[in-house]
Amino acid sequence: xxxxxxxxxxxxxxxxxxxxxxxxxxxxxxxxxxxxxxxxxxxxxxxxxxxxxxxxxxxxxxxxxxxxxxxxxxxxxxxxxxxxxxxxxxxxxxxxxxxxxxxxxxxxxxxxxxxxxxxxxxxxxxxxxxxxxxxxxxxxxxxxxxxxxxxxxxxxxxxxxxxxxxxxxxxxxxxxxxxxxxxxxxxxxxxxxxxxxxxxxxxxxxxxxxxxxxxxxxxxxxxxxxxxxxxxxxxxxxxxxxxxxxxxxxxxxxxxxxxxxxxxxxxxxxxxxxxxxxxxxxxxxxxxxxxxxxxxxxxxxxxxxxxxxxxxxxxxxxxxxxxxxxxxxxxxxxxxxxxxxxxxxxxxxxxxxxxxxxxxxxxxxxxxxxxxxxxxxxxxxxxxxxxxxxxxxxxxxxxxxxxxxxxxxxxxxxxxxxxxxxxxxxxxxxxxxxxxxxxx
Amino acid sequence: xxxxxxxxxxxxxxxxxxxxxxxxxxxxxxxxxxxxxxxxxxxxxxxxxxxxxxxxxxxxxxxxxxxxxxxxxxxxxxxxxxxxxxxxxxxxxxxxxxxxxxxxxxxxxxxxxxxxxxxxxxxxxxxxxxxxxxxxxxxxxxxxxxxxxxxxxxxxxxxxxxxxxxxxxxxxxxxxxxxxxxxxxxxxxxxxxxxxxxxxxxxxxxxxxxxxxxxxxxx
Numbered sequence: 001x002x003x004x005x006x007x008x009x010x011x012x013x014x015x016x017x018x019x020x021x022x023x024x025x026x027x028x029x030x031x032x033x034x035x036x037x038x039x040x041x042x043x044x045x046x047x048x049x050x051x052x053x054x055x056x057x058x059x060x061x062x063x064x065x066x067x068x069x070x071x072x073x074x075x076x077x078x079x080x081x082x083x084x085x086x087x088x089x090x091x092x093x094x095x096x097x098x099x100x101x102x103x104x105x106x107x108x109x110x111x112x113x114x115x116x117x118x119x120x121x122x123x124x125x126x127x128x129x130x131x132x133x134x135x136x137x138x139x140x141x142x143x144x145x146x147x148x149x150x151x152x153x154x155x156x157x158x159x160x161x162x163x164x165x166x167x168x169x170x171x172x173x174x175x176x177x178x179x180x181x182x183x184x185x186x187x188x189x190x191x192x193x194x195x196x197x198x199x200x201x202x203x204x205x206x207x208x209x210x211x212x213x214x215x216x217x218x219x220x221x222x223x224x225x226x227x228x229x230x231x232x233x234x235x236x237x238x239x240x241x242x243x244x245x246x247x248x249x250x251x252x253x254x255x256x257x258x259x260x261x262x263x264x265x266x267x268x269x270x271x272x273x274x275x276x277x278x279x280x281x282x283x284x285x286x287x288x289x290x291x292x293x294x295x296x297x298x299x300x301x302x303x304x305x306x307x308x309x310x311x312x313x314x315x316x317x318x319x320x321x322x323x324x325x326x327x328x329x330x331x332x333x334x335x336x337x338x339x340x341x342x343x344x345x346x347x348x349x350x351x352x353x354x355x356x357x358x359x360x361x362x363x364x365x366x367x368x369x370x371x372x373x374x375x376x377x378x379x380x381x382x383x384x385x386x387x388x389x390x391x392x393x394x395x396x397x398x399x400x401x402x403x404x405x406x407x408x409x410x411x412x413x414x415x416x417x418x419x420x421x422x423x424x425x426x427x428x429x430x431x432x433x434x435x436x437x438x439x440x
Numbered sequence: 441x442x443x444x445x446x447x448x449x450x451x452x453x454x455x456x457x458x459x460x461x462x463x464x465x466x467x468x469x470x471x472x473x474x475x476x477x478x479x480x481x482x483x484x485x486x487x488x489x490x491x492x493x494x495x496x497x498x499x500x501x502x503x504x505x506x507x508x509x510x511x512x513x514x515x516x517x518x519x520x521x522x523x524x525x526x527x528x529x530x531x532x533x534x535x536x537x538x539x540x541x542x543x544x545x546x547x548x549x550x551x552x553x554x555x556x557x558x559x560x561x562x563x564x565x566x567x568x569x570x571x572x573x574x575x576x577x578x579x580x581x582x583x584x585x586x587x588x589x590x591x592x593x594x595x596x597x598x599x600x601x602x603x604x605x606x607x608x609x610x611x612x613x614x615x616x617x618x619x620x621x622x623x624x625x626x627x628x629x630x631x632x633x634x635x636x637x638x639x640x641x642x643x644x645x646x647x648x649x650x651x652x653x654x655x656x657x658x659x
Contacts, residue, residue, distance in 0.1 A: 016586045016593075023593030024574045026600035027609075034565040124492060127446045129501040154501040179443070182606035185551050185560050186616055188504045215553030228607050230565070234558045 035230055038200030038222075039277040040248035045302055045400050053426035058366040060085070060101050060110045060409060060417040063378050067091060068099070070194065070295075071409040071417045072397045074138040074146055076171040079105045081399075081407050084116060084136040084148065085417050091134075092157070094119060098136045098150050100172060103407075103419065109368065110419070116175060117150055122164060125177035129154050134161060137193045137397075138172075142203030143225055146172050149181070149193045149207060159213035161192045165227055181229055183221060189213055194243040194295055196397070201251065204230065206278075208244040208256070216261045218244035218270075220278065236284040238262075241270040243295045247306050247329065252277045255329045257298065257308065258284070260291040267291055267314040271329060289323065289332055290314045297398040299406070304328075307427070309338070309396035309408055316346050320393040320410060324431060335430040338408075338420060339393035348388025355380055358391075358413065365418055379413035393418075445505075445605045450487065452506040452604075453496035456617075458483045459514040462521055476522050505604040507615040508595040509540065512587070532587040534629065535580070537622040539588060544619035547610070563608035570596065570609075 060083050061068045071085035081103040088096030098117035101110040116136070123130040134151030141147045145167045152164045163181040168174060183191040195208030200222070207221040216239045222231040235244050240262030248254040254277075258270040268286035289296075289310065294317050296310035305326050312321040312334065318341040323332045341357070349357070358376035362369055369375060383389050396410040404424050412418040458479045461467050467475060486495040506514075513536075520526055551560040562569040573592055580588035595612035598604070604611065 012586065013581070013584075016581055016589050019597075020574075020577050020581060020589055020593040023595075023597035023600075024570065024577070027570050027573075027596035028567070030600040031565045031567045031570055034567075120492075127442070127450060127493065127497050127500070129493060129498050180605055182504070182604075182608065182611060185563075185608070185610050185614065186548060187502065188606075211553060213552070217553050219558075230607065232558070232561050232564065234553075234556055234561075237553050237556045 035202065035204060035224060037231075037277065037279055038202040038204050039251040040254055041199045041201045042248045042250055042300060043400065045402060045404055051423065051425050053423065053429050055420070055422040055426045057364075057418060057420050058109065059362075059369065059375075059412070060103075060419045061087065061099065062112060063375065063416065064099075064112070065089065065095075066378070067382055067414055068417050069411050069414060070135040070395050071411065072135075072137045072196075073399045073407055073409055074140055074172075075399065075401050076102070076146075077144075078171075079401065079403060080171075081401065082138070082146070082172050083110070083409055083417065083419070084138055084150075085409075085411075086133055086136060086150070092132045092153075094132065096133050098133060098148070102172075105403075113172075116148060116172065117164075117166060117178065122152055122178045125166075126152075126164065126180055128180070131155065134158065135192060135194050137195070137197060139197035139199075139205065141167075141205060141225070141227075142199055145169050147197070147205070147227065148172075148175070149197070151192050152180075156189075158192065160189050162188050163191050163193055163207075163209065167227065179227070181221070181223075181227075183209060183219075183229060183232065184211070191219075192243075194395070195245040196297065196399070198246055198248065206246060208235075208246055210242045210244060210258075212242060212261070215239050216242050218242065218256065218258045220244070220246065220256075233278065233281070235272050235281055236270060240264075241284060245296060245298055245308075247298050247300050247308075249300060249304055249306075249328055253328070254278065255306075256281070257287065257289070257296060257329070259293060259295055260286070261293050265314070267293065269296065269310070273328075287329065287332075292316055295395045297396045297408075299398055299400045301400075305431075307335075307398065307406070308332070309398050309410070311394060313342060316342070316390070317394040318342055318344060318391040320396060322408075322430070335427070335433075338410075339391070341391040344390070346390075348385070348390055351380060351384055351389055354384060354389035358383075365412070375416065378415045382414035445602070448603050449500055449505040449605065450494060450496045452511060453500040453503070454483050454486045454494075455511065455514050456503075456506060457486045457496060457499060459518055462517060472522055472524065479518065479522075503617060504615070505606065505611065507618060508598045508603075508612045509536075509591040510615055510618040512591050512594060513618065513621075516587075528587050532585055533625075535585040536587050536591065537625040537629070540614065540619055540622035541626040544614060544616075544623065547614065548616070548619065551610075560608060560610055563610035563613075565609075573609075573613075 065087040068087040084100050087099045097115035100116040101112040119130050132153045136150040138148045151161045153160050164178045166175045166178040182188050190211045190213030191209050197207045205223040210218045217237045218235040220233045224230045241258040242261045243259040244256045246256045255273045269289040269291045270284050271287040272281045272284050274281050292315045294311040298308035311317045313319050320339040322336045325332045355376045358379045359372045362372035362375040394411045398408045408420040577589045577592040599609045599612045
């Protein structure tokens, strides 16, 4: 090498070293700002017992679109409840939007509002092509905003999903431009939401997510106050668990329940637990709760009991139950069957009988429905095939409001969103009932 | 509202589309000035909105944001072809391709759910991960694998600056496209026949398109 070549080489080496030092200097400064692990913040809603037992049901959606699915709820500052769900001509269609409606206190009915998210709006905000929208979940963040997370797909099926986020400072009347959460290293593919987000004590947010591309497993994202992903933790691995729901018993103890997506009987809800605020989670195991590869939802009561809504059967989704546990999710007792068409035992109904049954169910579900036969026909469009018709009551989402009331929404025959509202007195009545069926 | 991370992400996708022109044999036969002109026009076209989105946005929809490593390699490829100079020697290329390929083979299966350990989690600001990367960058610098050092250091710097949407350092170090490229290059290199002194063989040319252009360009 010539003298001048050596000089250039020496200068290059110094320059590379300077780049290394500057790069890692910036990196370590950022690393020092890393948030320490938080602890859970169990909801401290007191036992609003007393009063008369109260239980009522109604429909949230009004049949504006042929198909509706995957509802979620969030409580607003004035005590109203806002629901979100996706709706369109069919699941995965380009016209699917995230719909929303508000249930004001004392009003006794739902006010439907313009969509919270659309494909075109999301595409514009994200500067990306968006093929379809999916599951929405909402939460009130520590800063008082409502954060809405929803599934978006640019390429392929649900396995190609990513999570998109938008926020609202006015309880959901208006929304900021959407932004993408990056949660996997492989083209950011295959992250979906379904389970209820929750707060840690330091104001960061836990967002249960799941993957269903190569594996089927649950994870937990942790987001800071700006909505940036600051940590991610695996709850399970393999190909058999989806849609985690985290139920915090104390600041350190929690369990996560997951939909069983495996094929090996017995088909049971997958359960993991932690005693150290989620730093470590136990090995996934099958719980005693049956699960037909369907979503579930739950809350923890002030006294530590757990209340879960799920399809407590091993196949089909024609039965939806409320179950409770007094021992941290080890054993469960069925409190109430919200829907029960299990007498069919998976056999399809002929169309005429289906319409008759669905009409009766619609009438029982909502006394304000003027034409239950129309609801039955709409359900029939979704639920009838050549071989016959079936029922589906699925994707429950359960919250407890600050006044102690419980609100549950779920997909009713893929065509409507049904709302169930009950109070602590009603729940206490169910809990105190002597039932013949043994605990699970 | 367009965020900075949208601009950087779209710019990365536009860079990838522009650089991919170098893979086309007819382009390789053009003069350097014509290649430069063609790439400039292409960059403008793919960055300009067509309908509601620019073409680069469609690519970004599919592949996400490119890692800093990919950016560096694409810039080197373009520079090589437009200037006729080779800023990086063969040894450096083998080192970076080998490192990327080995890392990708271990990293992606684990990160995609093969087992309970998720290495992707390390990318959320683990000081231990940063320390390992620093050791790697300094080690590469010591043995004069400067390309490895630069790619790692720029990735760490870009992550600290929140250059992309991702808050995970891995997304700045590695992406599936550069991993596939590196794996192909390593496998191609492993299969190739011994190279005559001063010469290049068919497999090497396929793996390194920027060199192909140089060797096949019309005078």
